[in-house]
Amino acid sequence: YIKTRSIAKNIVFPVKTEYGDLEITINLSKPEKDPKQIAAEGKSSQVDYPKCMLCLENEGYQGRINYPARANHRIIRMNLDHEAWGFQYSPYAYYNEHSIFLSLEHRPMKIDLQTFSRLLQIVEVMPHYFVGSNADLPIVGGSILSHDHYQGGRHEFAMAKAAVEKEFSLTGSADVTAGIVKWPMSVIRLQAKDKQKLALASDYILAQWRNYSDPTVSINAFSIDGTPHHTVTPIARKKGDLFEMDLVLRDNNISEEHPDGIFHPHKNVQHIKKENIGLIEVMGLAVLPPRLVPELKEVAKYLLDQPNQMADYHHVWADQLKAAHPNLTEANAEEILQEAVGHVFAEVLAHAGVFKPDAAGKAAFQTFIDQL
Template identity: 60%
Template sequence: MDIYSMIQTLLNRGIDLGLIEECDEMYARNQLLSLLNLADFPEKVEGSVDVRIPDLLEMILQYAEDHHIVGELDAEKDILSSKLMNVLIQRPSDVNRRFYEYYEEDPKCATDYFYQLSQNSNYIQTKNIAKNINYKTETMYGDLDITINLSKPEKDPRQIALERERKHYVTYPKCLLCPENEGYEGRIGHPARSNHRVIGMTLGQEPWYLQYSPYVYYNEHCIALSKEHRNMKVTPEAFRRLLDFVHMFPHYFLGSNADLPIVGGSILSHDHYQGGNYQFAMEKAQEEFAFELRDHPDVAAATVKWPMSVIRLRSGNPDSLVDAASRVLHEWQGYSDEEVDILAFTDGTPHNTITPIARRNGEDYELDLVLRNNRTSEEHPMGIFHPHSDVHHLKKENIGLIEVMGLAVLPARLKSELEEMEKYLIGEENGLKEYHQEWADDIKARYGAGLHGENVRAVLRQELGSKFQRILEDAGVFKRNHKGREAFQKFCKLFS
């Protein structure tokens, strides 16, 4: 397919998917020609009908590299790719207008439209996401989700060097979550966002925006972000914004990472939440110890059967729910129980916070409050309530919102490492990493001759799920033993 056929095919796909209308075709064609340094276009060009947009873009970018329109670095190609797709997307005002027209019909129609647009525009990296390894594994807490993240390509060393060199050269936008990223060309060290669109909304009487994650980890993985660039904080106002969102989009959940290092997410410098149209194992987990809230009789409260320490609040009155959650937050921030290693402060430095998740349950609103503590010790320098050193061969990063709810996001290196481990387990020549040796030997000792080529992968996946369960149990502040349960109930009785 020559470059003109590629352009025509891209235009055809844009029309077919509703990104542009037929009357936009000539304008869009000329914009694409300009970006590719082409001065003319043949009279008769045949476009293909069965090529997906991500594949088309790869072919066009190869042409651009061959003709020295872009260099070899992925960042340069991403910038051009984003610009090409921007030609086929409406302006933000039109996208927002159409979104709210759909919203008047039904909130789900609105998000369906925006999610499809974000995929069709190649903002959501569907081709790369398809590379991820995803499966569920059965545990005593329900089916946990496992993802080995292969969607983000490794960076060229030359690009890494350029990023380091230019690290402090430009400070606009301030971060990857600022709304100023909408339509931003991008640069080395800051991703291309020409094809990025956000939806304006009001949460807690403040201007916020809705977008989707470029690398979705679950269905309709969305991000709500503050217009103001400010640090993320878990506060009563945050509870209000979470409930405002699920009132607006009752088919979505929305949660916040914790707001302290170690137990918080990767970006604490911009106030934001993550949500989507997906039911995690934690949502389906059974309630265990029910207790009354003396100051909020219209709010039901219970602990949850989950490896981490969760208090679930439910009410038809969101105002009462905000007040009740605020009381739990206030008590937890100052709570210590040395019998179970929980200290609220060390020399004035706070350790306790909450990971909150909001959802609708019929006519009721629910808030799951996951208790977190980021204290470290000599034995556990990365965190007492953090994955312990014996599981660092799988994951030692922060346990953020997504993991808290039951979805493991594991590093790409595990794909090849687990393949070598499979060979080791069935006695084939292998390149097993030394840091997996103890785990592999334990599995081999327990399964013995029962391991063979037909079942080894299934066994290893189940064992990986069990390890993720352990990781979550490490992060739980009240352990799931008799002593831990009694200590958790003692805390809950403060509210009765």
């Protein structure tokens, strides 16, 4: 069930950035998914058995053509907020003890007060774990929108280490501390000793964000037809006697310039990452597609003026690297490429941030904060 052989082949390296050490992985155990495919799957009504990869029926399932076997897979049952949930480890193991908490009922992802309460209940029972949820909208959500679930594990991501750069007061939440996190995406960090108060504060911010628009920075809560575009990616932790909740503001609007998503990896970085920026990437761990293993080797050959079959979509980036590193050699080519990939990922995160980490973006973020 857990793809240990493929996982062992994963390429993993850190890259230093102004936001801390981002973790870059080229994952060989999971195929790349197109964002449009993910959105379609979230809306589709599956008639096959099991309905999706997270359903209880996967436990012990023998598999079939185009559906993996789960013969030795088992799910631990747990009670979560008076509901039947399950706990299992991820077959892809992106990090230490990569876990999935899943509703035993097949229902779509949904972020609400119950979500925050459940996340905090989990870290109360498992304080050595973080736990978070993907967003519940296409483009900004994870790869499975059709089944309510969370992900957790025993790992500290770069975002968890990032400092709060500006604190602020939250209306009606005197016992909850709040601040903006220094991160390329737009993150509000809340802390409180009382998990119920923290859940309510999180829900208050979500409600405000769901209805907030600022056209000056391309942020619009609803389409003309009433389609909602705002949600959050929440991450819960336990820090000593404090409960902590990071709320990453998300917006899934599209435009003519950015048809895949205004706050989604833009065309100029999709040669490295084109999938949705989900929970794990949000926290600073890049899950990059297996195609990059052979492709980056060809890029290296191109940089070294060797015969190559480099994909056309890497050309602009490769030429920029060539100009920036005139003394590139076979000895340092891999290191330079890895660093460059890491900085592309940092740019990916900035693209996904609704309030950009520049003067205009920070001012717009403060305008939203002032309404809280």
